[in-house]
Amino acid sequence: MRKIIAVAVREYQAAVKTKAFLVMLVMMPVFMLGGIVFQMTMGKRVDTRDKRIAVVDCTGRLFDVLAQSAHERNTKHIFSGGTQIGPRFLLERVAPSCEDLDQVAFEMSQRVRNEAFYAFVIIPADVMTPRGTQGAPESEDDPVDDEFTGGPAAAGGVRYHSNTPTYGDVVRWLRPNVQAEIQRVRLTAAGIDPDVVETATAPVSVDNLGLVTRGQGGQIVQAQKADEIANFIAPFGLIMLMFLTVQVGAAPLISSVLEEKTQRIAEVLLGSVNPFSLMMGKLIGMVGVSLTLITIYLGGAYVAARRLGYGQYFPQHLVVWFAIETVLMVTLYGSIFIAIGSAVSDHREAQSMLMPAFIFLILPLMIWPTVVKEPLSPFSTFVSFIPPATPMLMTVRQAVPPGIPLWQPIVGAVLVLITTVGCVFLAGRIFRVGILMTGKGANLRQMLGWAFRG
Amino acid sequence: MTNDAIAIDNVSKTFGEHRAVDDLSLRVPEGSIYGFIGPNGSGKTTTLRMIMGIYYPDPGSGSIRVLGEALHGADNDAIGYLPEERGLYRKMKVRDLLRFYLELKGRREFKGPIDDWLARLDLTGWAHRKIQELSKGMAQKVQFISAVIHEPRLVILDEPFSGLDPVNADVIRDAIVDLRRKGTTVVFSTHDMSVAEKMCDYVFMIFKGRKVLDGTLDSIQRRYGHDTIRVRLDQNGAALNQLTGVERVTDFGRLQELRLADGADTQDVLTQLMQHGRVAHFEITQPSLHDIFVRIARPEPQETAGA
Incomplete structure (x- = not known):
């Protein structure tokens, strides 16, 4: 038994009394935390160069709202503690004819390829009128997902074209803005006050809680909100x-x-x-x-x-x-x-x-x-x-x-x-x-x- | 010397197809220094490892008794072992390593023996250095200490002198002789024939797995008779192999060793030599262990031709 212990002690010392062990001991948490911090800083390493986006607004009613929202974003939302953390979206109204949208899309695509614009948006005229097949709400979905599903764009919807389908921020910003405005227009047209709808559809929170216990004094102790x-x-x-x-x-x-x-x-x-x-x-x-x-x-x-x-x-x-x-x-x-x-x-x-x-x-x-x-x-x-x-x-x-x-x-x-x-x-x-x-x-x-x- | 420290009877050891040791029997008397010689790959290390109990003989091939007991595994505190190559933790300090080996041998006293041996082998200044900082010779000395520091009754040393300069070789040699004086049995293998000649009470030679020599140096040399002449001529003796009655000439440069054919007359050879030049040295002697080794291990020219 004493020999076993002698071997054990030597083995322990050989493992622990090394610089490598000490370095590992310190570095492991540093690496793990460092990895998280690194990821967070790298996440902020975004390209903050302006993105010029052409808008072909065939309704004639949406551009101003979008431009207003973009302006608000460009001046407020992309700043964190005084530093710019995102690119500005500069919207530009281009007004070719809305006769042949495919032709327009092709011409605009050429301009994106020539780097006149970062991307362009086509808003067809009939987007305001609700259709049975169109407008199924999918606002919370990751926009990148449907970018990758391929296939032709749904007819009658708003079309966002760019050469960088992996960059989802524009769509993520565009979608709720377009939807909110179109919904507002449709509700008004139907004679419903959009404010009433907003109040009525305000989200209700659902909290994830643990079980309630009885404390030492016999009183009910509220469950902690489960983090x-x-x-x-x-x-x-x-x-x-x-x-x-x-x-x-x-x-x-x-x-x-x-x-x-x-x-x-x-x-x-x-x-x-x-x-x-x-x-x-x-x-x-x-x-x-x-x-x-x-x-x-x-x-x-x-x-x-x-x-x-x-x-x-x-x-x-x-x-x-x-x-x-x-x-x-x-x-x-x-x-x-x-x-x-x-x-x-x-x-x-x-x-x-x-x-x-x-x-x-x-x-x-x-x-x-x-x-x-x-x-x-x-x-x-x-x-x-x-x-x-x-x-x-x-x-x-x-x-x-x-x-x-x-x-x-x-x-x-x-x-x-x-x-x-x-x-x-x-x-x-x-x-x-x-x-x-x-x-x-x-x-x-x-x-x-x-x-x-x- | 009534007791045998090691008694090997008809032991064989086979690795796959290769028979490393073939039907070996050997008696090592207690308190003796026993030298193992033989060419590389002839079975020396295998034999030593079997004595250590690291290898087991082929099943049913015979028995090995060490210090009066049949072996069960290699762990035996009465034996000290120096393996052929290294055997030291490179990252450990000399003193810690010796202490560890002493603990493994079940000893409780450390400081005294460690200090003594380090001083004796001139390593005191290196006690707190790591093994990897030592030269090959110093590491070899540490290795030697680790084999003998627990005062074993039997010490098995595989090539204890390899890699040592003459000064350190002398230190190790003195230590070995000293061990024997205290009654320890020492078995070592070596390629240095002069060391074996000078140190060993008994010499054992193994060749291709078989025992070819075993006994005191005298008894071995006697078997070969006085068939050797050492001679030095004033001028170069290149043509000496033309002499009648001379079977083989070994040219050491300044000295030539002539092996006589059976029944050759030494006077006759001397006469022939005098015709070649001035004879500065002429000695009729027994063949050296070196010569005997070479005779056994080097195939004769005619054998090579016949093979």
Whole structure:
């Protein structure tokens, strides 16, 4: 046992007492936050050059309204704290004949190609009169979607033509303005006061709330308004942390075993400890690294959440479960990584062996959104009992209201434990053979052969 | 010396099609220095690894007993092992590494032995450097310390002198002799025949997996008789292989070694030599271990022609 501990301590120190570990520790949150900040700043990197848009208004009634709205936008809406964050839309009335709109569209297209305009809008004369087939409301849809659906433009509708169909801002601005004005005209024509309609159709809010509880004094405590984002952050943060811990805590075992193998350290070590103890020592060291990691990050997250006033979203009740699940998970993957490291002869070979292992690691990351939405559905319950996925998915299900019955994480943990013990046992047999092998690495079939035939 | 530190009986080891060790039997008496020689790839390292318990002999092929016990796995605190190549964590500091190896051997006292050995091999100033900062020779010395620091009863050294300059080689040699004086059994492999000649109580040669020599240097040389003449002529002795009664000439530059054919007369050879020039040195001797090694490992010209 003392030898196992000696190996574990060395493994732990070799992993933690490196600059790489410290850098990773600091850089990981910086990268994650930095990524978000970067995306946000990049999102603002828009082209603020003016966009000249030609309008062929065959109704003769819409241009002024649109120009008014564009002016308002150009002077107010595109400024944030004094800086311009969007381009100005400069509308220009062009008045060719409205006889042959296809011909007009072609001529205007040429002018866009010659860069006289950025885009043009054709408003047919009959757009004011309601039709059965036309005017189905789709205002909330992403305009980019129907830009890409292709096909000829619906007859009788307003047509926006440009050479850059991926730029949706003009349409996004144009659509509600055109619709509002046309609706106003139509309502007036029908003898209805548009203001009455506006009042009558004012939106009603629907709030997403948790359940109401009774406080200590017996009074009813109103449910908190469920902050959907905040509710997602806890489960997401936890499984990302698990994923990271496997990446940072367990994956280096491959390098460590490879070093021992290629530098012939293994021969010296095996003269002192048996292969299984050596492997156990390495696993225990790695569990230590993982616990260090989650302690630092969870501690940091807790302090940060409290400071920022999101303390109630920090899943305190899950910390112990999370630690158990994480330890099981890193041990499970750690033993697989050790087996791989011992069976291959260089990092390149290890990479190809890692693919199947990583698929199991990434799958939970892909299905967790489904699980978080309906944590109690039969599907979510089922997948959270599949051992390699259990730690991540069970944690997700525990992290979102209403929670799950206690027996589920217990049974899940037992299943993972059994799988882990099995994995460690089989990996030990691969390790025993592989660690002393020289030359070409083993393939998966040979590895399984060592594992099951002994 | 009643006990054998190592007793190997009829052991074979096969890798795939290749028989690395073939029906080997060997006795290493306790307290002796035993030299393993043989060309590259002849089975030295495989034999040492089997003694270590890193490799198992082919099933049913025989037995190996080390320090009186049949081997179960390689872990044995009474054995120290220096593998042929490296065997050190490159990123660890010398002192930490030695401490780790001592812990692995179940020892609880660290400072004394580590300080002693570092001082002895002139590494005290490097105690807090990482292995990767050391020269090859220094790393080799650290490797040696890690094999002997826990005072094992049996030390197995695979090429302990490779990569060492003469000064360091002497330091290691003294350390090995010192171990033997304290009763430790030392088995080492080497390509340096003069080292084997000078240091080893017994020499064992393996060639193509089979034992070809085993015994004290005297007994081995006796088998080959006094069939060697070392001679130095004042002028160049290029044409010496034309002499009758001389089977082979090894030209060392300043000195030539002549191997006599069976029944050749040394007086007759001397007479012929005197006709070639002034004889500055003439010595009738037993063949050197080097010569014996080469005789075994290098195919004779006629054999090559016949093959």
